[in-house]
Amino acid sequence: MASSRTNGNDSWSSSDDEDDDSDEDIDVGEDDDGLDDRFTFFSICSFSHVNPTSSPTFDTLASALxxxxTHYGFDLLRHLVPSIEEDDFFESTIVMVNMCRQFVKDNETNGMNPMELGNQLNELLKNHHGNxxxxxxxxxxxxxxDAILMCIDEIRELKSIKEGETQQQDGFYRQVNKADESNSEISESEIIQRLKSHVTILEEELKRAKTYIASLANDDESVPDDSVGSGGEKLQVKRSSKAKKSIDNDTYYFTxxxxxxxxxxxxxxxVRTAAYEEAILSNAESIFRGKTVLDIGCGTGxxxxxxxxxxxxxxxAVDNSDILNQAKEIVKxxxxxxxxxxxxxxxxxxLSEGGLPLTDGETxxxxxxxxxxxxxxxxxxxxSVMAARxxxxxxxTGSMFPNVSKIFIEGVNDSERLNYWDNVHTLNMSPMKSRMVNELLQEAWVEVxxxxxxxxNRKMLIEHNLNTCTDDELDxxxxxxLHLRDEKSSAAHNVEVHQLVISFDIDFAVPGTNAVHFSTGCQTTSTHWKQTVLWFDPMHNCPVLGSDTVMKGVFRMERNKENHRAIxxxxxxxxxxxxxxxxxxxxxxGVLRRSLIA
Incomplete structure (x- = not known):
């Protein structure tokens, strides 16, 4: 699960601002001789990015794989390339592990059964050609x-064993086993010494893995601090000798x-599909008949x-994913x-290469x-749509369709969420409250x-005229x-605000045409966008509203500096x-900071 990000240069501060943990720098690099006592492994298929604490854990890499x-029919080792060159195996394994993790994350809520998920991952890696x-x-x-990424050498060894190519890599283990079984002349002290030597080798491999992975995750030569988790603890990593790789935030999105x-x-x-259908078909004569239309992100068409x-x-109809193959068939x-x-x-x-079927000057x-x-x-x-616009x-006379968007904010009290733990099938599970709250404060949540x-009240934050707005206006x-609804104000003297909820409305409202509107607010039929929820800490620092008390402030939204697809x-x-x-x-x-991480 991605954690919320904090803008270290944010000038916003207040007496009730959320506290950060220690800002101590942890330098993980060539001078770090430590080795974790043990790893906790998460399997590829069973890890829950929505609720990590529910994921099964494993003490060994082999048991996780x-x-x-056993449960998903997915064998990562079967897809890995032969380890002809160590660096090639190292890099390709990192790619495959992260590719699978991203696929599981993207599809966690899609309702696939275990074998369907395993089959999808098998197909994903089968069709991966290492571009x-x-x-x-x-x-x-x-x-x-990710502990799996810290043990690439062990994966390489398991891969070799699986292929039966074990003469060199498992020779050490055969010697130890032989000594144990036949009580040979190899002494116990010598076996212990060999084991210690092997631990030293693994320590070096771990350091190399940490340094390599961190160097790939940072594309700034100055090695800036990265926020880790929800606190202020920083992780610094010395750059490896590998060539710097830029981060591609587009490929996973289109995939x-x-x-x-x-x-x-x-x-x-x-709500979504019917609104588009009504807006288009009810304006056939006034907008669409005889016109040239560009559909960006057409999907199924x-x-x-x-x-x-x-x-x-x-x-x-334009799309940059292979769903376009089916779109062509559907159109025909x-x-x-x-x-x-x-x-x-x-x-x-x-646009830059003239790849659209338009004649010179055609609009x-x-x-x-x-x-x-x-x-x-x-x-x-x-x-991207605005670039084409x-x-x-x-x-x-041309128009975006839809042509107006609006973003709203409102306050919510969800005391039932917290109080649930007081009586779960007659059992008091109140210790779960703090655990749940810690998770809710990590990031923005998407839920109904x-x-x-x-x-x-539901307050509009901003309206964009999509025909004229500029890129700068999107941040x-x-x-x-915000004030209490009338019925809430009369029902209680003081009410806690546990969440700020963000939603949006969309208008197809070209002048002189049949206007169509849809909303993603809490008051309407839910959509696949649901609502975006920013939690306060319901156990410690919640705003309180009353009949004469209001909340006012400033809301800020901007694209994430590291990944422009996150906000x-x-x-x-x-x-x-x-x-x-x-x-x-x-x-x-106070100041509340949350992120939606792509």
Missing amino acids: QHDV EEDDVAYFKPVLED SYSNTSIHETMLRDT VLSLFCAKAGAKKVI LNGYDHVVTCVRGKIETL IDILVSEWMGYALFFETMLP DALMTPV VDDKNVIT FEAPFE DMAVKWETGHTGEDGSWVRKMD
């Missing part, structure tokens, strides 16, 4: 402190959309087909291949796309929030003020009321 074989440019994305560990389940989830989201049904003369199967042309590629590349009348992510901007697809959209728990700060959020808040003289009387204040 065997768990995947250096694509592999760069997988040099950064998906699972923090994730090659999975069928994500498209099924979006298509089954009736559903929006392109809606546009074709609405009478568009030309539809260009439905009889619209004379209207819809499917093009694979990253839109920025297609786009309508740019349709479903680019929205969690909290609206997660995955940062909108800038600025390059191709017909001036004045029940409207009955919403205690404040923003916005003031807000960082910060809320500077305070509660209080207006005094008799009209001045603001503050009661509590």
Whole structure:
């Protein structure tokens, strides 16, 4: 699970700000002679990125790998390349482990049974051909402190044993076993000495693994501090002699959309899909008939087909994942291949290389796309759509579709979540409360929030005109003020705010046309975007609202500096009321920082 990130240069501070742990630097490099007493291994298939504490643990690498074989039918060793050159094996194994971890993380909520997951991983590695440019994305560990990545040499040994190539690598073990079985002339002290020597070798291998992995995860020669977990503890790693590798935050993103389940989830989201269908078909005459349409991130081609049904003369469907192969078949199967042309590629590349089927000077009348992510901007697809807008959209009459987006904030009290542990089947499990809270404070969460728990007004933070907004406007700060709903204000004197909930609304509202709207707020039918939840600490430092007490502050959202597809959020808040003289009387204040990590 990715932890929340803290901006060390953030100037926001307050008396009730969340505390950080020690800022002591831990230097892990050539001068570090320590070896962990033992590792805790997580298998590839059974690790839960949503709830890591529920994941089974293993004391040995072999038992973790065997768990995947037995319960999932997935044998990592079978897919690894022969270890002709040590560095080649080292790098390719890191790539494969992280590729599998990312796949499991992306598909954890898709409901696959164990054997289906194992089969998908087998196919993933079977079709992996070691493209250096694509592999760069997988040099950064998906699972923090992944013990499997610390034991590549042991994996190499297990691989050799599996292949029957053990004469050199397991000779030491055969000698020890022979001495034990036949009581040969090898003394016990000599066996112990050999074991100590082997431990020394493993220590060196561990140091090399730590240094190598960390050097791949850091692409700044100055070796900046990395936030580790939820505290302020820093991890510094000396750079290895390996060439610096840049981090690719695009490949994994496009690859994730090659999975069928994500498209099924979006298509089954009736709020989302029906809104697009109504917006397009109900405006067939006013917007689409006889027009040229560009669909970015077309997926299965559903929006392109809606546009074709609405009478568009030309539809260009663009996607950079291999789902486009099925989109082409679907378009042809439905009889619209004379209207819809499917093009694979990253839109920025297609624009720069002239890869779209457009004549010189030809423009786009309508740019349709479903680019929205969690909290609206997660995955940062909108800038790609805007690049096409600025390059191709017909001036004045052309339009993005949808053309307006809005982001909202509201407060929630979820005391039931905490109180549940007081009586679990008549058992008091209250020690679980602090454990749960520690997990909730690590990052932003995506979940469906029940409207009955919403205690404040729903306040709009920002509205974007998608036809005119600029890239800089996607990172923003916005003031807000929240007060208790009327029914909540009259029902209780003081109410704790446990969560700030972020949602968004989308409008298809081109002037002079049939306007269509959908919302991802708590008050409406839930969508696959759900809501994005920022937890306060419900056991220690929650804002409290009353009939005369409000919360006001500033909300900030921006793209993560290391991975532009992730988003960082910060809320500077305070509660209080207006005094008799009209001045603001503050009661509590604080700063809340959470991230959605891609």
